[in-house]
Amino acid sequence: QVQLVQSGAEVKKTGASVKVSCKASGYPFVSFDIYWVRQASGQGLEWMGWINPNSGNTGYGQKFQGRVTMTRNISISTVYMELSSLRSEDTAVYYCARMVVLAAGWFDPWGQGTLVSVSS
């Protein structure tokens, strides 16, 4: 079945960087864009950016420009999201999600989420 499996929880210091992985299986990896969405505790969903696994092209939300980098390794069907200069407000669950285009883009499925905790 189509599945996205993310790396485990991370604890980071303020100012550090974190790199979260998302391994895809059950479908042609290069055929679907992957989006990253984060969710702070008790809050809503916040879009961060996307990567096209085939071309490696990326697009980042304005809020994260300059701090986020998304990459991929086609040989292991994995995409990565690296966020730098971490601050306490970056504490959240980070999700990857496959975008399916049916008239518009929809996210299905989502990874299980990776909790990133940032403290001083």
Place this chain on the structure above:
Amino acid sequence: SYELTQPPSVSVSPGQTASITCSGDKLGDKYAGWYQQKPGQSPVLVIYQNNKRPSGIPERFSGSNSGNTATLTISGTQAMDEADYYCQAWDSSTVVFGGGTKLTVL
């Protein structure tokens, strides 16, 4: 920037119909989708393209979109439907999520 507005909470009795709205400027001119998120779990797509259900989503979930409002309707609501629901649309190639609605079944 484009915004989607949802009520923070909606309550419904078991077996009744729940309606969750999502408002945005001329939202009816776009496609809307909905995600269900239960505590501690990842979001799950329940409606896409205004009114289509992915495979495996029960028929009691339906959607509509007209004017400035998209609506998720759950008929014969069950206790298992208690969750947060998020609407989603696109504006100028940017994905937009609503703030979420907590559905309580009591």
